[in-house]
Amino acid sequence: MTIVNETPADEQHLAWLARSFGRPDYLPLSPADLEALSNAGAIVKKYPGTHLFKEGEAATSAFLVREGDVDLYRGPAAQREVVGRVGPGAVIGDIAMFSDQPYISSARAVGHVTAFRFDRDRLLPELARSPAITLRWLVASLTQLERTQRRVLNLMHRTVIAQVAGLLVNESDEQGEVALSQATMATLLGASRQSVNEALNELKRRGQVETGYRLVRVLDIAGLSQIAGRD
Amino acid sequence: MTIVNETPADEQHLAWLARSFGRPDYLPLSPADLEALSNAGAIVKKYPGTHLFKEGEAATSAFLVREGDVDLYRGPAAQREVVGRVGPGAVIGDIAMFSDQPYISSARAVGHVTAFRFDRDRLLPELARSPAITLRWLVASLTQLERTQRRVLNLMHRTVIAQVAGLLVNESDEQGEVALSQATMATLLGASRQSVNEALNELKRRGQVETGYRLVRVLDIAGLSQIAGRD
DNA sequence: CCTAGAGTGTCTGCTAGCCGACAATTGTAT
DNA sequence: ATACAATTGTCGGCTAGCAGACACTCTAGG
Numbered sequence: 439m440t441i442v443n444e445t446p447a448d449e450q451h452l453a454w455l456a457r458s459f460g461r462p463d464y465l466p467l468s469p470a471d472l473e474a475l476s477n478a479g480a481i482v483k484k485y486p487g488t489h490l491f492k493e494g495e496a497a498t499s500a501f502l503v504r505e506g507d508v509d510l511y512r513g514p515a516a517q518r519e520v521v522g523r524v525g526p527g528a529v530i531g532d533i534a535m536f537s538d539q540p541y542i543s544s545a546r547a548v549g550h551v552t553a554f555r556f557d558r559d560r561l562l563p564e565l566a567r568s569p570a571i572t573l574r575w576l577v578a579s580l581t582q583l584e585r586t587q588r589r590v591l592n593l594m595h596r597t598v599i600a601q602v603a604g605l606l607v608n609e610s611d612e613q614g615e616v617a618l619s620q621a622t623m624a625t626l627l628g629a630s631r632q633s634v635n636e637a638l639n640e641l642k643r644r645g646q647v648e649t650g651y652r653l654v655r656v657l658d659i660a661g662l663s664q665i666a667g668r669d
Numbered sequence: 670m671t672i673v674n675e676t677p678a679d680e681q682h683l684a685w686l687a688r689s690f691g692r693p694d695y696l697p698l699s700p701a702d703l704e705a706l707s708n709a710g711a712i713v714k715k716y717p718g719t720h721l722f723k724e725g726e727a728a729t730s731a732f733l734v735r736e737g738d739v740d741l742y743r744g745p746a747a748q749r750e751v752v753g754r755v756g757p758g759a760v761i762g763d764i765a766m767f768s769d770q771p772y773i774s775s776a777r778a779v780g781h782v783t784a785f786r787f788d789r790d791r792l793l794p795e796l797a798r799s800p801a802i803t804l805r806w807l808v809a810s811l812t813q814l815e816r817t818q819r820r821v822l823n824l825m826h827r828t829v830i831a832q833v834a835g836l837l838v839n840e841s842d843e844q845g846e847v848a849l850s851q852a853t854m855a856t857l858l859g860a861s862r863q864s865v866n867e868a869l870n871e872l873k874r875r876g877q878v879e880t881g882y883r884l885v886r887v888l889d890i891a892g893l894s895q896i897a898g899r900d
Numbered sequence: 901c902c903t904a905g906a907g908t909g910t911c912t913g914c915t916a917g918c919c920g921a922c923a924a925t926t927g928t929a930t
Numbered sequence: 931a932t933a934c935a936a937t938t939g940t941c942g943g944c945t946a947g948c949a950g951a952c953a954c955t956c957t958a959g960g
Contacts, residue, residue: 532811533811533814533815536807536808536811536812537808537811537812537815539815562804565800565804566800566801566804567800568800569796569797569798569799569800569803570797572796572800572803572804572807573793573796573797573803575807576767576803576806576807576810577767577768579807579810579811579814580763580764580767580768580810581767581768582814583764583810583813583814583817584764584768584770586814586817586818595859597946597947598946598947619906619907619908620907620908621906621907621908628826629947629948630947630948630949631907631908632909632910632947632948632949633946633947633948635908635909635910636909636910636947638908639909639910649908650956651906651907651908651955651956651957652906652907652908652956652957828916828917829916829917850936850937850938851937851938852936852937852938860917860918861917861918861919862937862938863917863918863919863939863940864916864917864918866938866939866940867917867939867940869938870939870940880938881926882925882926882927882936882937882938883926883927883936883937883938901960902959902960903958903959903960904957904958904959905956905957905958905959906955906956906957906958907954907955907956907957908953908954908955908956909952909953909954909955910951910952910953910954911950911951911952912949912950912951913948913949913950914947914948914949915945915946915947915948915949916945916946916947916948917944917945917946918943918944918945918946919942919943919944919945920941920942920943921940921941921942922939922940922941923938923939923940923941924937924938924939924940925936925937925938925939926935926936926937926938927934927935927936927937928933928934928935928936929932929933929934929935930931930932930933930934
């Protein structure tokens with residue numbers, strides 16, 4: 439994880455994917471749906487460090503994460519650039535699969551991961567049989583599209599501090615903590631490490647966050663949300 | 670059309686919608702599909718200046734433009750901010766309709782417009798009956814999503830000149846002309862009018878474009894594409 | 901307990917692009 | 931024709947944020 443200040447467009451693409459698709463609320467499928475789709479794939483368990491899929495492979499499957507976290511990264515394994523981490527509820531690889539394109543990132547199990555794997559060839563007929571589910575997926579993807587566009591705006595002409603605030607609001611866990619290095623946050627936002635650092639200092643000065651090693655603790659979500667602007 | 674240098678986030682959202690959805694290649698439906706969906710709506714003809722839908726209305730319908738151009742704009746009619754123009758093949762309003770949200774923009778016929786109007790209440794059952802079409806729509810929307818994200822990158826960290834070049838490449842018609850004011854282009858890109866002007870001058874200096882009143886003539890598409898970077 | 905590698909805190913340029921302002925040009929409606 | 935509106939062309943000032951550099955701090959692995 440060295441590439442930090444040089445964040446080529448492709449890295450950021452990934453960052454985008456992560457930010458947009460990694461969101462757990464992008465869950466187009468209910469348990470009932472899954473029941474109906476049980477023929478379309480299978481549950482898979484992955485040991486830490488193993489891959490769900492790799493960048494560049496033909497996208498024959500999509501995955502719905504059930505348990506555990508998955509890192510999305512790009513580039514050769516040796517110098518991989520982690521670009522996002524998704525947890526239970528996330529659907530990954532569906533775009534590539536439906537669009538019949540190679541995966542644009544690699545997905546690697548962080549801890550023990552359980553996921554439902556949809557196989558393209560089996561899923562399509564199944565969807566043709568269950569239009570309601572297809573429709574649900576469609577609505578989910580359109581919602582996602584809308585959200586992505588909306589988010590774009592919030593990035594495009596917002597100051598780094600607003601972006602950082604937004605990221606913290608979205609990414610903080612139950613304890614209000616965000617366990618990301620400033621460099622990673624910078625990549626996620628498409629900003630420079632220095633700028634993120636500066637923004638964080640400002641927020642710290644205002645008493646809205648505390649920072650630590652690879653950690654940011656959110657103290658005032660309301661305040662941050664306000665800074666971030668509507669989302 | 671005064672608001673030019675102040676381009677609030679919402680305006681740009683619209684710009685995004687226009688740029689992303691206005692693209693004629695976002696056509697998920699073949700004539701055969703339409704035939705199958707003929708129960709889901711009806712063909713409508715609009716006189717110049719009339720509206721297909723207005724911002725804020727409940728999105729009960731989506732439209733597939735058949736003939737003529739449609740302006741997408743935002744704000745009160747008096748001081749409307751045109752934010753994009755779409756032609757035949759474009760599908761508009763589908764996001765709002767499927768997501769059950771109000772339209773985010775108004776759509777107004779520029780010339781005589783023929784369009785197919787999908788009515789939500791009739792479309793949904795119809796889609797349930799024709800899963801293949803739903804699936805096609807899904808794939809189209811995911812492709813669109815992917816494209817949008819990719820495009821985001823090209824905007825996010827590219828210089829204005831690169832953005833302008835990209836816009837020209839995408840938006841030029843058969844004669845290699847783009848009939849947009851610099852101010853509109855600026856809004857579309859989320860840049861300032863002045864910067865766009867400067868970029869255009871640079872391109873002109875290099876002999877890659879000619880400019881006129883509300884018009885840019887593309888002389889060297891290859892060159893522009895290269896400047897724009899991969900898309 | 902030490903040390904190497906990762907991450908953080910800061911500083912000094914530097915520049916793209918924004919903003920406001922205003923003149924010059926082109927279109928359009930009377 | 932002619933006046934008014936829309937658009938283009940340009941300046942100068944100003945600021946956010948990037949790049950490079952470097953010291954300092956934390957943490958994990960022997």
